[in-house]
Amino acid sequence: MPEISQEWTTELKKGSVQLCLLALVAKDQKYGFQIVKELRELSDGFFDLKEGTLYPALRRLEERGFVESHWVEPETGVPRKYYRITERGRRALAEAIGVWDRMAAGTRRVLETGR
Amino acid sequence: MTGIDVYLAQVQRRLAGMDPKVQLDILRELRSHLGDSATANGGNETAAIAGVGDPVSVAKRYLELYGYGRLYRALFAILAGILGYFTVPALVAGNEGIFPLFFSAAFLALAFVFLIWVSVRAGNQVGLIAGGAALVGRVGGLAGAVAVNPDSSFVTAEGLALFVLVSLLLVLVGWIPGKARQTWRRPSMDL
Numbered sequence: 001m002p003e004i005s006q007e008w009t010t011e012l013k014k015g016s017v018q019l020c021l022l023a024l025v026a027k028d029q030k031y032g033f034q035i036v037k038e039l040r041e042l043s044d045g046f047f048d049l050k051e052g053t054l055y056p057a058l059r060r061l062e063e064r065g066f067v068e069s070h071w072v073e074p075e076t077g078v079p080r081k082y083y084r085i086t087e088r089g090r091r092a093l094a095e096a097i098g099v100w101d102r103m104a105a106g107t108r109r110v111l112e113t114g115r
Numbered sequence: 116m117t118g119i120d121v122y123l124a125q126v127q128r129r130l131a132g133m134d135p136k137v138q139l140d141i142l143r144e145l146r147s148h149l150g151d152s153a154t155a156n157g158g159n160e161t162a163a164i165a166g167v168g169d170p171v172s173v174a175k176r177y178l179e180l181y182g183y184g185r186l187y188r189a190l191f192a193i194l195a196g197i198l199g200y201f202t203v204p205a206l207v208a209g210n211e212g213i214f215p216l217f218f219s220a221a222f223l224a225l226a227f228v229f230l231i232w233v234s235v236r237a238g239n240q241v242g243l244i245a246g247g248a249a250l251v252g253r254v255g256g257l258a259g260a261v262a263v264n265p266d267s268s269f270v271t272a273e274g275l276a277l278f279v280l281v282s283l284l285l286v287l288v289g290w291i292p293g294k295a296r297q298t299w300r301r302p303s304m305d306l
Binding site: 011014015017018019022031032033036037050051052053055056059060061063064066071078079080081092096 | 140141143144145146147148150151152155166167168169172173176177179180304305306
């Protein structure tokens with residue numbers, strides 16, 4: 001039985017999932033299932049969230065103008081909605097990574113004292 | 116009908132009121148995802164559906180993001196206006212019998228409950244518009260009452276003051292619950 005609450009871990013994930021989603025579409029456009037899969041694999045399963053929470057998170061980024069989407073309908077196979085980062089999203093990503101790096105470095109230094 | 120069809124129909128039912136274009140786009144994307152996920156799971160649709168989550172929570176997240184569409188917002192305002200119209204006789208009836216008084220008082224109670232519901236479910240802006248529509252409905256009701264009874268001596272200064280007060284209260288009731296919900300809900304984790 002873990003000592004820390006499940007809610008704490010959930011909040012950590014919630015606070016960082018949009019940053020990860022934005023980073024995942026920063027280089028190439030990607031569709032939902034691909035994003036979900038990469039997020040899970042690259043995070044070693046940490047972001048093993050319900051896919052039903054990831055899609056609204058992606059759409060929130062779209063509402064903020066950080067990503068844009070379009071449908072691709074192949075001649076064979078399923079139509080897919082692709083997401084790609086916008087210029088505004090790129091600026092937001094750089095800014096958020098800066099905050100994240102400062103937080104991670106600061107937290108690490110503090111945590112070292114308690115090991 | 117496949118398991119995915121049933122699941123999407125459940126989500127769609129719970130997205131009722133949302134802009135139809137957005138609704139279709141959401142369902143299309145979910146279908147595309149479920150298709151990919153089922154293929155990755157060796158054709159197991161149940162596993163794919165379980166990965167997305169229960170339809171109630173899924174639809175709720177989308178509704179929180181997009182809210183109600185224009186049609187429903189207009190419908191809320193129209194209903195509030197109609198309710199507002201029928202709230203007037205209770206305040207201007209004066210020497211009328213008990214039935215119209217009771218009738219319009221019931222409408223007033225109904226209008227308050229309806230506006231609180233709209234404000235909480237659809238947000239304070241939609242609630243404010245509905246409250247405004249209720250006010251317009253009341254003004255229409257008053258104008259109708261005066262037109263029907265040219266001898267409008269029953270419209271006293273106190274009655275008019277009460278009319279204005281209750282009308283403004285309806286607008287506030289449309290706005291405050293939604294605003295309170297927005298203020299007190301958990302902070303957003305959006306970037």
